[in-house]
Amino acid sequence: MHSGGGSKPLIIxxxxxxxxxxxxxxxxxxxxxxxxxxxxxxxxxxxEGLDGIILPGGESTAQGLLLEHFxxxxxxxxxxxxxxxxWGTCAGMILLAKGVEGQAVSVLDCMxxxxxxxxxxxxxxxxxxxxxxxxxPGDLAEVVFxxxxxxxxxGVDVEVLASVLGQPVACRQRNMIVTAFHPELTEDTRFHRFxxxxxxxx
Amino acid sequence: MxxxxxxxxxxxxxxxxxxxxxxxxxxxxxxxEAAGASAVMALERIPSEIRKAGGVSRMSxxxxxxxxxxxxxxxxxxxxxxxxxxxxxxxxxxxxxxxDESEVLTPADDQYHIDKQAYxxxxxxxxxxxxxxxxxxxxxAAMIRTxxxxxxxxxxxxxxxQRKIQQQIAQLHTMPTEExxxxxxxxxAPYDLVVEVADSGALPVVNFAAGGIATPxxxxxxxxxxxxxxxxxxxxxxxEDPAARAQAIVLAVANYxxxxxxxxxxxxxxxxxxxxxxxxxxxxxxFAQRGW
Numbered sequence: 357m358h359s360g361g362g363s364k365p366l367i368i369x370x371x372x373x374x375x376x377x378x379x380x381x382x383x384x385x386x387x388x389x390x391x392x393x394x395x396x397x398x399x400x401x402x403x404e405g406l407d408g409i410i411l412p413g414g415e416s417t418a419q420g421l422l423l424e425h426f427x428x429x430x431x432x433x434x435x436x437x438x439x440x441x442x443w444g445t446c447a448g449m450i451l452l453a454k455g456v457e458g459q460a461v462s463v464l465d466c467m468x469x470x471x472x473x474x475x476x477x478x479x480x481x482x483x484x485x486x487x488x489x490x491x492x493p494g495d496l497a498e499v500v501f502x503x504x505x506x507x508x509x510x511g512v513d514v515e516v517l518a519s520v521l522g523q524p525v526a527c528r529q530r531n532m533i534v535t536a537f538h539p540e541l542t543e544d545t546r547f548h549r550f551x552x553x554x555x556x557x558x
Numbered sequence: 559m560x561x562x563x564x565x566x567x568x569x570x571x572x573x574x575x576x577x578x579x580x581x582x583x584x585x586x587x588x589x590x591e592a593a594g595a596s597a598v599m600a601l602e603r604i605p606s607e608i609r610k611a612g613g614v615s616r617m618s619x620x621x622x623x624x625x626x627x628x629x630x631x632x633x634x635x636x637x638x639x640x641x642x643x644x645x646x647x648x649x650x651x652x653x654x655x656x657x658d659e660s661e662v663l664t665p666a667d668d669q670y671h672i673d674k675q676a677y678x679x680x681x682x683x684x685x686x687x688x689x690x691x692x693x694x695x696x697x698x699a700a701m702i703r704t705x706x707x708x709x710x711x712x713x714x715x716x717x718x719x720q721r722k723i724q725q726q727i728a729q730l731h732t733m734p735t736e737e738x739x740x741x742x743x744x745x746x747a748p749y750d751l752v753v754e755v756a757d758s759g760a761l762p763v764v765n766f767a768a769g770g771i772a773t774p775x776x777x778x779x780x781x782x783x784x785x786x787x788x789x790x791x792x793x794x795x796x797x798e799d800p801a802a803r804a805q806a807i808v809l810a811v812a813n814y815x816x817x818x819x820x821x822x823x824x825x826x827x828x829x830x831x832x833x834x835x836x837x838x839x840x841x842x843x844x845f846a847q848r849g850w
Contacts, residue, residue, distance in 0.1 A: 372575075373575065373812045373813075374574070374575040374576045374596060374812055375572050375573075375574060375575060375576070376571050376572055376574065377575075378574075379571065398812070398813055398816075399813075413572050414572050414573075414574075414575070414576070414596070415572070415573070415576060415595075415596040415597070415632050415633075417591055417592075417594065417631065417632060418576055418577075418594040418595065418596050418632070418808065421592075421593070421594035421805070421808065422594060422808070422809070422812050425805075425809055426813070446572070447572075458631075473631045474631060477653070478627075478633075478634075478653045478654060478655050479565070479566070479569050479633065479654075479655040479656065479679065479680060480650070480653055480655075480678055480679060482565045482568075482569065483565070484561050484564070484565065500564075500565065500568055502565065502568050502569050502572055503569065503572075503633065503655070538568070538572075541568045541571070
């Protein structure tokens with residue numbers, strides 16, 4: 357698309373209806389990229405002109421209802437199906453999945469994965485661990501799992517980028533990346549850099 | 559920082575921009591979840607019912623809490639009496655997600671709150687001012703809410719508490735370093751937390767509004783005053799049409815700066831809960847004064 361070093365700004369939206377949007381915006385800012393513009397997305401109109409979008413953690417049922425009510429499901433689904441680079445963290449992964457256990461209809465219905473909410477259990481089972489992930493250079497990354505969902509199955513062209521105890525926790529399919537964990541709750545900017553590179557590569 | 563405490567503060571961050579609703583049974587929990595609640599607070603009686611019933615109000619029946627936990631996928635919270643360490647042990651053993659050490663229940667200890675650092679499960683606590691918020695955080699609370707005056711449908715106390723907390727944070731943020739020890743003394747708050755707030759200009763944990771929120775406009779007001787989200791206790795299930803009101807409050811919180819939207823969702827909700835004037839409450843009927 358473009359290098360990020362030119363004059364045209366790279367516009368990354370962060371869905372800001374509910375959950376951890378400010379944390380994502382703060383880490384994007386810390387990348388210090390001169391042409392990067394970060395914008396909070398609260399309506400369908402604001403989805404236009406984005407180079408990429410992050411769907412943050414939060415409560416997926418609440419976020420799904422808000423997307424539906426504000427008329428954002430259809431336009432966002434179309435943009436993603438047309439190739440808009442997207443990264444869903446935790447709740448964002450549930451919104452993107454084509455299958456959600458115990459739920460007849462998925463919200464955005466875009467990615468060939470089936471997920472289960474609260475895979476690890478309640479808050480008492482939330483944890484922090486170190487992972488190696490494809491595309492994240494250097495030391496192991498410390499990542500935070502909060503009442504995290506799990507990936508039950510993946511479609512044929514879904515790449516698993518990272519696993520914990522044999523369980524996929526980060527996946528990529530075409531323009532879509534999902535992580536069951538929250539890089540935005542650490543000081544590590546490498547995942548956000550990875551997403552920007554993903555946006556630029558498409 | 560202790561790993562579990564970080565995880566517990568982080569869960570609260572994921573609730574931001576959301577609405578936590580009091581529910582008394584499985585049916586109400588499902589209504590709340592379908593309306594977009596970010597979490598539910600399971601309790602036998604909503605605060606307005608507690609006021610009517612009088613007597614001693616305690617932790618709810620564990621079986622009722624478990625049934626609600628099994629019925630929803632969103633986080634489940636429940637209340638313990640101030641200082642009641644055994645009720646806290648019990649709720650932790652049930653594997654729910656958050657404990658509210660709440661002034662809405664009758665206090666079990668008239669001098670000491672729970673040592674919340676001794677628990678794995680996160681706690682939210684009420685506060686009327688910054689000093690009280692920092693004392694609770696010092697004890698290990700991972701989330702703060704205003705006390706307001708629960709079960710009244712009257713927003714005035716929640717507004718007072720949130721404004722006070724925000725004013726005191728702003729004062730600390732511009733205060734010269736040499737004045738901070740004296741400020742800690744005046745606030746009756748731990749010095750290290752006072753320094754942290756002075757540096758960052760914010761509470762170190764998420765800060766919700768609670769106590770008296772009855773309408774979408776009340777909820778949007780509390781967001782405008784700097785709350786990270788809202789608790790709605792009696793306001794939903796003591797109203798005429800709980801499902802519609804619950805959803806309207808969720809929508810108003812998510813887009814609180816959009817007045818046209820708040821107007822639209824405020825339309826045709828039926829009657830709000832019947833409110834109480836604070837002047838009609840005797841001193842011992844004021845829940846916000848419980849806690850030390």
